[in-house]
Amino acid sequence: MEPHPEENTIAPYVVKVFTPKQILQQNAVAKEVFGSVLAKAFDLPVPDFALIDFGNDFIETLLPENKAILQNKDKRLKFGSKLAEGFSVFDTTNLSSGKIKSYDIGSVFAFDNLVWNLDRGGPRNKPNLLVSDYDYLLIDHELIFPFADDPNNDHNVALNNFRQVQWKYPYENHLFHPYLKKMRGTNKQDVFETFHDYLRNLNVNLLDEPHDFLQENGHPTGNPVLIKNYLTEIKHNSTSFIQF
Numbered sequence: 001m002e003p004h005p006e007e008n009t010i011a012p013y014v015v016k017v018f019t020p021k022q023i024l025q026q027n028a029v030a031k032e033v034f035g036s037v038l039a040k041a042f043d044l045p046v047p048d049f050a051l052i053d054f055g056n057d058f059i060e061t062l063l064p065e066n067k068a069i070l071q072n073k074d075k076r077l078k079f080g081s082k083l084a085e086g087f088s089v090f091d092t093t094n095l096s097s098g099k100i101k102s103y104d105i106g107s108v109f110a111f112d113n114l115v116w117n118l119d120r121g122g123p124r125n126k127p128n129l130l131v132s133d134y135d136y137l138l139i140d141h142e143l144i145f146p147f148a149d150d151p152n153n154d155h156n157v158a159l160n161n162f163r164q165v166q167w168k169y170p171y172e173n174h175l176f177h178p179y180l181k182k183m184r185g186t187n188k189q190d191v192f193e194t195f196h197d198y199l200r201n202l203n204v205n206l207l208d209e210p211h212d213f214l215q216e217n218g219h220p221t222g223n224p225v226l227i228k229n230y231l232t233e234i235k236h237n238s239t240s241f242i243q244f
Helices: 020-026 028-041 064-071 102-115 157-163 177-182 193-200 208-216 224-236 238-243
Strands: 013-016 049-052 078-082 129-131 136-138
Touching (some): 020 028, 028 049, 028 078, 028 208, 102 177, 102 193, 102 238, 193 224, 224 238
16 A cells, blocks of 8 residues: 555555565566556556555454465565556457557557567466556566566577567467457558657666666566667667567
């Protein structure tokens, strides 16, 4: 829970509790932060987020079964998303409902390609997308940048493939791929235009501050140099990326 800055009241947050293994191997909290920060840079809607400490006073208010769950979870700061009232999980069987516009579908698809998000659709068939009557929200980014998980490995498979005019991201499994594949050619020409504008103007240093804060608080961040080099080269070759 965190004081709401505008109303000076307590606002509810949905908090993800990862295991120490998930933090160590996947840098899960760091990726959630990086995904939210980058999504906002592309004007893609994500819930407001906070890094939340479960203090002893709060833990003592929990039911015994919830305390037991926390025993096996990581004790460091946790990633929390502000509760999105009025939103529900997107129905993957109704892509043509009109709740999400074509240019938004193109931007989300391009964004997930950029960050190599393996979890919007994918083998688990999870949309990780919330919708209301008026808007949508992207959630769950703990599986992005899988090529940068190991801080001691400087081999950037995604960038090397890009340089060889290949694209190995499993885009066929993406939630929006069937919709985009059916789109007529005249519409396809413009569907990535908005994303391209943001990519050309991306500030590749925008992850520096959250990275430093996470490290100061004991959270592993994978290989941030690899991520920055990747984003820098994709930005400088944005037209090639959009063509992919």
